[in-house]
Amino acid sequence: MLDLAIVIVNYNTRDVLRACLDSVRRSTGDISYQVVVVDNGSADNSVGMVRAEHPWVAQIIECEQNGGYACANNIGLRALGYGKGNALKALPRYALLLNPDTVLPGDALQKMVSYMDGHSDVGVVGPKLVREDGQLDQACRRSFPTPAVSFYRFSGLAKLFPRSRRFGRYNLTYLDADARADVDSVTGAFMLMRSGALEQAGLLDEDFFMYGEDLDLAYRIKQHGWRVVYNPEVTVLHVKGAASRQASARSIAAFYHAMRVFHNKHYRSQTFFLVNWAIDLAIAFMGRVALLRDRLRPVGRKRVASA
Numbered sequence: 001m002l003d004l005a006i007v008i009v010n011y012n013t014r015d016v017l018r019a020c021l022d023s024v025r026r027s028t029g030d031i032s033y034q035v036v037v038v039d040n041g042s043a044d045n046s047v048g049m050v051r052a053e054h055p056w057v058a059q060i061i062e063c064e065q066n067g068g069y070a071c072a073n074n075i076g077l078r079a080l081g082y083g084k085g086n087a088l089k090a091l092p093r094y095a096l097l098l099n100p101d102t103v104l105p106g107d108a109l110q111k112m113v114s115y116m117d118g119h120s121d122v123g124v125v126g127p128k129l130v131r132e133d134g135q136l137d138q139a140c141r142r143s144f145p146t147p148a149v150s151f152y153r154f155s156g157l158a159k160l161f162p163r164s165r166r167f168g169r170y171n172l173t174y175l176d177a178d179a180r181a182d183v184d185s186v187t188g189a190f191m192l193m194r195s196g197a198l199e200q201a202g203l204l205d206e207d208f209f210m211y212g213e214d215l216d217l218a219y220r221i222k223q224h225g226w227r228v229v230y231n232p233e234v235t236v237l238h239v240k241g242a243a244s245r246q247a248s249a250r251s252i253a254a255f256y257h258a259m260r261v262f263h264n265k266h267y268r269s270q271t272f273f274l275v276n277w278a279i280d281l282a283i284a285f286m287g288r289v290a291l292l293r294d295r296l297r298p299v300g301r302k303r304v305a306s307a
Contacts, residue, residue: 003113004033005092007076009069010100011039014046016239017100021054024098029110034058034092038076040066068209068254069188073097082195083203091195097214099189102129103237111234112192123197123226124218126186127234128177137238138171141230142185144219145170145262147271147279154286172230183230184222188214190236193221200224205265210251212258219266248294256287 006024010017017037024035036059039047050060059079063072077083081091094116096109108127115125129137143149152158153170162173175181191214201220204213218228260283268276 002092003031004094005080006035006096009038009072012042012044013100014044020100023104027109028106036076038072070204070208070213071206074203097188097191101239108234123221124228127236128232129238136177139187141172141183143169144184178232185215185218197221197226210254252290
């Protein structure tokens with residue numbers, strides 16, 4: 001049985017994809033893995049680069065159009081046998097969603113698989129992600145964005161009181177970055193899942209174009225009783241926003257759309273209707289402000305939404 005299936009979704013990120021695949025190929029340890037690259041209609045010859053420089057990649061799937069991150073990951077997962085009702089013995093033991101803008105240390109895959117092997121109640125595990133400047137990518141450990149948690153984040157209370165267990169829950173900023181912890185979600189930039197947990201929860205929800213699909217999947221996996229763990233024993237470089245920065249306005253719109261989809265799916269039915277209206281108005285207002293700010297920025301300073 002294959003130990004690990006890795007799905008990498010690419011969109012016009014040839015150079016960082018090359019570095020990511022180089023790092024995967026340098027992986028050490030006694031584990032078997034297979035890589036599937038799903039290309040979302042890139043125009044930078046990413047597919048040609050993979051074929052020429054990384055012939056060991058098991059499958060390269062070319063999508064004619066960009067259907068979004070969740071859709072492309074599902075294409076890769078289905079190509080590996082997930083979501084088809086197959087017996088677990090016919091699937092790899094674990095599935096890894098990996099962004100092309102990550103660079104892995106040599107022992108990352110072995111350590112993360114070994115951790116899962118030793119903790120049979122864990123359905124999802126993610127590493128410590130750091131940015132190019134060495135700072136923690138705070139999205140690598142998250143709480144679910146309940147109305148209260150989201151309010152603390154977007155009102156500025158989380159930034160004012162990052163060490164508060166109440167106000168710092170969005171990115172769990174009150175936790176030691178080097179301490180392992182059970183969390184609500186890790187990020188889809190590196191999301192290692194037990195195949196049984198993934199099959200129980202189902203594949204990614206394609207109503208999320210970009211952002212939020214990892215939170216939603218973690219939510220559904222936890223509903224089935226599995227633990228989600230942040231494991232800083234492994235540190236991975238995340239060159240964040242390599243694809244989304246190319247279309248910052250679309251990235252921002254997708255971020256606020258994901259907020260609305262997640263709230264509607266998981267919280268609207270249990271939230272007082274006046275609070276729902278306030279949330280709808282807040283998301284619409286913040287999205288418009290974010291798009292206006294983006295429009296006013298010089299091209300070289302465009303930003304992407306930050307989870």
